[in-house]
Amino acid sequence: MGQGVQAGGPFARRSFLRFGAAAAGGAMLSRQARASAESAPPAEPDWSQTIGSSVVDRPYGKPSDFEKDVIRRDVPWLTATKESSVSFSPLQSMPGIITANGLFFERYHAGRADVDPRQHRLLIHGLVERPLVLTMDDVMRFPAVSRIHFIECPANGGMEWREAQLNSLQFTHGMIGCAEWTGVPLSTLLGEVGLKKEAKWVMVEGADGARMNRSLPLAKCLDDCLVVYGQNGEALRPEQGYPLRLLVPGWEGNVSVKWLRRIKVGDAPWFSREETSKYTELMPDGKARGFTWVNEAKSVITFPCPEKPVAAPGLYEIRGLAWSGHGKVKQVDVSVDGGINWQTAQLQEPILSKALTRFTLPWRWDGKQALLQSRAIDDTGYVQPTIAQLRKVRGTNPIYHNNSIQTWQVKPDGSVFDVQLG
């Protein structure tokens, strides 16, 4: 941390205001400057000389019309249908660590189910003493907890195993979101039904057309899994499994089953389609790895990035996100020369277990090519690997769990490209 503090020192005292303005993003600043030329001082803007809209003009509320580009987007050529597909969160435009509910990435296997909460039921059965049917009112009556955790699809970055393909932060890293989730610990529900002594595994299943199901070891279920109905101060969105989903902190997103309707306790895993033919990693020797659940430590620089280039030489704040499925982010290092030298970035509070964590580093860009990288270290001591290190062990066909260091190439004109180094 020492180097980050040292680097920030002079900026903090001598040019903080200028720095803060510049850090708002060069491209955005210049766009706003152009658009508001007639409203900039000494002139008065229109909105200061008229009366605005009334309360409840928009009873739910929505983002400013000027933010209309900040939306989930898909890669149309990636999947056969949009009902069994994925959309990506616009990380390049998301401040902080919390993902707005309307921007949280989507992953469906049979489309978004629109479930009536009055008719939704949760069935818990199998190797239990007292199988139960719960209504949503029943579920919400159990003692509730709220926790902040990320959910990341393990295919995040999956299109980059072989080579740099997508020139976009949104599409290389956007299958992740972080929210405050509210619900009941799965351990409470399993205690209420009572586990038989042979119980070792738990199957969770959705109410969507795919009846998406996965097996989980009992120990994880009793550790920190939640059955959630609240997300960032409101009910789950249908896109996130309204009215009820599982949250398995730190593990690949697929196991956090949405529209949760059934929990079955058993003595062995189910080997469902989603944990055999999918969500397994094919290694170069033809063997495949299954039940690789944890999303290992990962990070990415969110400014600059291909969508947010740098405008001109000068002082900027490199910003990024780091996370680990094993616990807390302990340290993030940043390189501007392709990994020759590194500086330790500042971590922004709060630093929470299995949650997105912000990091920043002041950077004076000299107008020459730069190769920006970030490297996360979590509290197990694990260091985020390079893509070359991952490929050496896992080849180019695992699809899932690419947690490699991302390289952004900043060209002398300030444009930014997704590249990979040898």
Added chain:
Amino acid sequence: MSSSARRAFCYRSSPRKRGPGGWIPACAGMSGITLLFCLWCIPAGAASPGAFGYGHVATPQEIAGWNIDARGSDGAGLPPGKGDVSHGADVFIQQCGPCHGTFGEGEGRYPKLEGGVGTLTADRPEPTVGSYWPFAPTLWDYINRAMPFSAPHTLSADDVYALTAYILNFNNIVPADFVADRDTLPKVKMPNRDNFTWTDPRPDTKNAACMKNCIEPQAVKIISTAEGKDLTPRTTGPLDTMKAK
């Protein structure tokens, strides 16, 4: 005081002391009156099933309706019924052919269900039912729970058995006279069965947190760039509608 009233009282009285499992206070580290209060707040039945008493006990009929899973490794949960290859071919052409092709060859970007044997170590592997799937009952389970894509879970158990038989047959895993049922499917050994490991070997990389002169400057080479590849949808303006590459 009834147990539910005591529970409610205790929950409200010491909300910060409740354990991770719910409202039960964590009494560790307490002494004297605090400890007594805390222990009183743990009702006798706290850890026993039904302590909250919410919802209703599931009836066998309720469970039977939703208890659809068949376990891949041993077929536990497969229902009565059966289906043969020839009936499977008829159902497949009607229900599956438009996306998966008549013989599982796949239409457009929809999944191929056959072929790819021997490609798992190739540069461009083709994982299919025949080349990749480890367990035959998983095929029955998946068709039954999620297919046909536009009308999932509408086929009879017999039709799902027949489809399973047909798909295994066009992958040359079972003969043309194979009849799939709850006894025969678990005995089918899938060709790739033994090529999975089910324990996580990670961490399998060991990067060093080096800070200075970590690599030679001349070793820093861009070997791949997304620039100019024309694969990236736009990230401003309306959603992109770019076509398959």
